Amino acid sequence: MIKYIIQQTKLPKQGVKNTIALLNEDCTIPFISRYRKERTGNLDELQIGDIVKYKDLFEALKKRKLAILKALEEQAVLTDELKQKIESTQDVTALEDLYLPYKKSRKTKAEKARQNGLEPLAKIIMSQNANDLESIALRYVKGDVKSVEDALEGARHIIAEWINERTDIRNNIRHQLERFAMISTKVIKTKASEEQAQKFKDYFDWEENLSRIPSHRLLAILRAEKEGFVRVKINIDDDRALNYIERRLIKSHNACAEHIQTAIQDAYKRLLFPSLSNEALQKAKEKADESAIGVFAKNLKQLLLGAPLGEKRVLAIDPGFRTGCKLVCLDAQGQLKYNETIYPHPPKNDGIGAMQKISSLADAYKIEAIAIGNGTASRETEALIRKIRFKNDIQVFVVNEAGASIYSASKIAREEFPNYDVTVRGSVSIGRRLQDPLAELVKIDAKSIGVGQYQHDVDQTKLQKSLDMVVENCVNSVGVNINTASKPLLSYVSGIGPKLAENIFNYRNENGSFTSRNDIKKVPRLGAKAFEQGAAFLRIKGAKNPLDDSAVHPESYGIVKKMAKDLGKNVTDLIGNSELLKNIDLKTYCTDSVGLPTLKDIVKELEKPGLDIREQAKVFTFNENIKTINDLREGQLLPGIVNNITNFGCFVDVGIKESGLIHVSNLSDTFVKDVNEHVALHQQIIVKVLEVDVPRKRIQLKLHK
Structure with a gap:
């Protein structure tokens, strides 16, 4: 291994x-x-x-x-x-x-021929020594074998199977498929005019080298095939493949050679090519899956590590027209304090009443920030909010609400808010996403967050494994406040998992907040191994021992105490004291199990204990004159937010329903190897409008430096 x-x-x-x-x-x-x-x-x-x-x-x-x-x-x-x-x-x-x-396979033609006693005849033909083949074949005419031709055909089926089983032949055809295979599509004419088919229009009659096709294109073509709009075919030069097999097998020019040649063609068309071309397509699909999963994993990591606003009081709005805007007030810990529906937009048009209500709630709940979901009526709601003259300085954020509706209808949401409907839960999720994106997004199946590339077409087991690993790494790199974390967030902590997360949650509800990391050991079924794996990732704010709110592992507390003692100080004196910490000679604390890498990490953590690796949330404003795709004009420069990254470019929210695409060729004047080297998810950028296709709702953009 x-x-x-x-x-x-x-x-x-x-x-x-x-x-x-x-x-x-x-x-x-x-x-x-x-x-x-x-x-x-x-x-x-x-x-x-x-x-x-x-x-x-x-x-x-x-x-x-x-x-x-x-x-x-x-x-x-x-x-x-x-x-x-x-x-x-x-x-x-x-x-x-x-x-x-x-392999014990279903009843094949070759197996049937063997049962009819034709394997010796096949061996005679393969030896290529027989002169009067028909006379030899006549000896095998008996039972189900009614004629010489039946006997020779059965022998050829056995030979075809032998050819199919030859490793050298299979590897040669594999090699030809790897290098020269072309993938082509033909549109199914009866389906071509359907509305759903239009998104695959570019691939109605397409041909490309299978080894060079980009992952997104292959996945799009395979989805078009699955949905019944095209037929997909793999081709290589058949003559080249057949010639190779013939050179390997045919050593004479007699009747045996003719039968072997016929068997070669049968083996190639019936057994070898169908099997190996499927294998080649499957390998290309696996490669495309890996690429797509890699893109999704990168995007998810950036999304989960998105900038949190932190513990601020938030008024969150899930905007809408006819059904109104669902409004909630949350405290600094994300607890729901108030909810209501306002109707500022058509058909009710109660803008003044809505503004008064928001203003009074902002005062009553000492609101520090407003979060507006980026769905229907988002721009109109943002414009309304910006007209309000608040008594205090309140920041206004537009929050990506992808997946919020899935959370609001989930079991987790029902457990959190059993007495509220989905609309209230959705608004709470929007507000909490602003406070702490990571803590809220872990409650949603990552595939529903909307940052993938053909995520529903890839191997779902591999995708889930990759995304779970990303979530686990993000949660543990940030750390978790054990006294406020939800069950889903706790479940991703190293060594914890869903069952122990539930036990921690229940213990907290029954016994109150944890006051030290040692308290964690009192949780039912949380043994020494789980404590070892998870304790350092679980933080306790305001703990008596300041190390309990740091990434220093409890197993290293003794080292920190010794460092403090050697300096004639308390552990508390070391926290945040760079001058003291740089006087420590780390080599004197090295042991067989603890070396400089761990000691350097400890000192770094003591300098800024519990430091959040994420940036702070920043306010962003779209161009207020751009409300629909019809307002866009070629050449315009617009502010935008990167909301998805793929291998072929990135999508940008410019404040309207449709996202625009910056193709890789428009990200830079030089060759772009990796889109992530030029943009990041949720990055605020300026874009130039290159082309607007209103009927197809497509917007082409260029990154403006």
Whole structure:
């Protein structure tokens, strides 16, 4: 396993070996990367994530090998040579090729021919020595074999299967597919005019090299096929493939050669090409999935680590026209204090009443910020808010509400607000997203947050695994206030999980706030391992021991006490005191298990304990003259917010219903390798309008430097 992982990751042997040992001890990635740097050689969470990935792949391969060996033993066909080949292979495709001749498949043409006693005839033809083949074949005319032609056809079916099972032939066709395969589409004419088909119009009659097709295009084409708008075909030069097989197999010019040639064509068209072209398409799809999942993971990380406003009192509005604007007031901890519906927009048009209500609530609840959802009537509601003359300085934010409706109808929302309907819950979510995006967004299935690229078309198991890992890393890199965190947020803390999160939540409700990290040990079923893995990521504000509100692990408290004692100070004196901390000679505190990486982390944390790695939320204002796509003109410069990033560019919210696209070619005057090097999710930028296609609701933009 270690050898395999090193081959795939190129990571140091000792680091890989120790990481696997830690994983086998049920340690989590955040814990290992943060608190076991000496053992891993300072590997980060991405490198440890790769070790986990290849460890899982190796174990899956090992499991498959055992299943194949068992099946071969049961068939009594396992030789020492075959066993050695199976055990030494490190590739699942090569493994399946080795097993292919022994697979118990459905009743094939070749199997039927064997049952009719035609395998000896097939061997005679393959030897290419027979002169009077028809006379030889006549001997096999009996039972279900009614004629010489039946006998020869059956023998050819057996030969075709042998050809299909040849590893060298399969690998050659694979190689040709890897290099030369073209993917093409043909529109299904009866469906071409349907409205749903129009988004795939660019791919109605398309052809491209399969190895070079971008991931987003392949996924779009496969979705168009799935929805029944196009037919997809994979092609290579058949003559080149057939010529290779013929050169490998045909050594004579007699009647045997003709039958072998016929069998080659049958094997290629019926067995080899359908199977291997599907395999090539599946590999391309897996590669596209990996790329799309990578994009989604990057976007999700940026979204989850979005700038929080912090503990401020917020008035949140879920805007609407006919149904009104749902309004809630939240305290600094996100607790619901008041809710109401106002009707400032058509058809009721009670703008004055709405402004008076918002103004009075802002005074009554000492509101410090207003959060407006970016859905229907968002711009109109923002314009209304900006007309109000508040007594105090109140910041106004437009908040991305993607997924808020899913949260509001979820079990989590029902548990939090059993006495309120979905509209109130949705408004609360909008307000809390402003206060702390991470704490609120973890309550929603990441696939519903709207920052992916064909996320519903990729392998859902791999996607979920990747996104869960992103959420876990984000939650643990920020840390969690154990006394205010929701169950979903607690469940992502290293070593905790859903069941212990519920136990923590219930314990807190029954016994009040935790006052120290030692209190965490009193939670039912939270044992020593869970405490080791999670304690340092759980923060306790206002704790007697200041280290309980830091990322210093409890196992290192003794080191900090010794540092303070050696300086003739208390631990409290070290907190935030850069002058004192720089006088510490870290080498004197090194032990067999604690080295400089951990000690440097401790000092860094003591300088700014519990420091939030995220930026602070900033107010942003769209161009107030742009309300619909019809207001856009080529050449306009507009403020916008990046709301999604893909491999082909990024989408930008310019304050209207439709997002505009900055294609990669319009991000920079030089070649763009990675979109993330030029823009970040939720980044505030200036864009230039290049093209507006009103019927198709498409907007082309350019990044303005």
